[in-house]
């Protein structure tokens with residue numbers, strides 16, 4: 001072999017060695033960047049339950065809300081009687097000052113009439129009351145105490161004999177059904193929430209029906225009231241037929257053996273025939289399952305005479321059995337109690353005395369008159 005041939009052979013061998021080296025490096029680098037191999041079949045078998053760390057697997061649930069304890073009846077009544085006295089004492093004090101004058105002349109009687117009319121007692125009841133006071137106090141040498149006479153006559157006017165108990169229990173194992181109606185903003189949803197708290201405080205089981213499907217915020221508002229005291233709220237999507245929500249709420253009440261179902265309804269103007277018909281339908285649909293034991297008309301005490309017109313029309317449509325007079329804390333016109341009861345022949349059963357969750361009290365004629373007299 002000559003030297004040229006030998007040189008060619010060496011170069012060829014070096015080239016082959018170099019090529020082999022380059023190919024080897026490329027393959028090994030490809031292997032390193034390749035995706036991880038599929039797991040072996042046994043790796044997909046879940047580990048035994050005992051080996052699963054509980055904390056790691058637990059879903060991230062919100063902690064259970066702390067339930068509120070609604071205020072008990074006794075302390076609620078003491079507190080609200082004071083508030084009632086604070087808001088209404090102007091009327092009684094004004095009347096007492098006039099009746100305690102040395103001479104009860106015509107000007108004084110006129111001033112008494114004006115005071116009563118300003119407090120929304122109404123024309124007929126005012127004339128009646130003034131007539132009786134004149135007879136008892138004008139008599140020459142009368143020894144009667146004006147305060148005692150006024151107290152007695154106001155009690156007669158407020159009609160202490162009416163049955164003001166809320167009918168919240170049903171018969172035949174069915175829940176009592178309370179339907180709450182009224183114009184916009186009167187305080188219906190708030191009242192439903194407050195009544196549920198009173199019932200919860202008295203250990204009743206309650207279901208709420210959010211049949212105010214017109215206003216999404218009202219449904220949310222009611223849901224919050226329910227959550228706070230652990231009461232179920234039956235609701236439907238916005239715009240659902242309110243009668244169907246009311247039906248479902250009563251059904252849930254029956255299925256769960258609840259004591260009371262309270263149905264909130266949308267605010268409606270008494271002059272809108274369609275809306276008033278809808279209310280009649282809600283009541284009829286409920287009654288397919290259980291009798292409505294109480295229809296509460298919520299009236300805003302600050303609306304005066306307008307409240308009476310509302311009361312009349314609502315009563316024709318749904319047969320109102322009780323009045324809730326709200327916002328009495330913001331009005332010195334407690335005389336509306338007298339008018340509305342006369343107009344409807346239906347008792348005021350509850351009074352709203354503030355925006356607080358437990359600011360609703362049963363209406364007690366004697367406490368009311370005492371609050372008026374201060």
Ligand SMILES: Nc1nc2c(ncn2[C@@H]2O[C@H](COP(=O)(O)OP(=O)(O)OP(=O)(O)O)[C@@H](O)[C@H]2O)c(=O)[nH]1
Pocket residue numbers: 182183184185186187188189190191212215218266267268325326327328329330351352353354355359
């Ligand atoms: N001061 C005072 N405010 C009250 C009372 N009752 C209700 N309110 C307030 O009145 C406002 C209206 O109350 P809602 O319960 O939303 O009235 P609603 O009748 O359900 O209203 P709609 O659903 O729009 O018809 C709220 O701001 C309540 O806090 C009360 O007794 N006193």
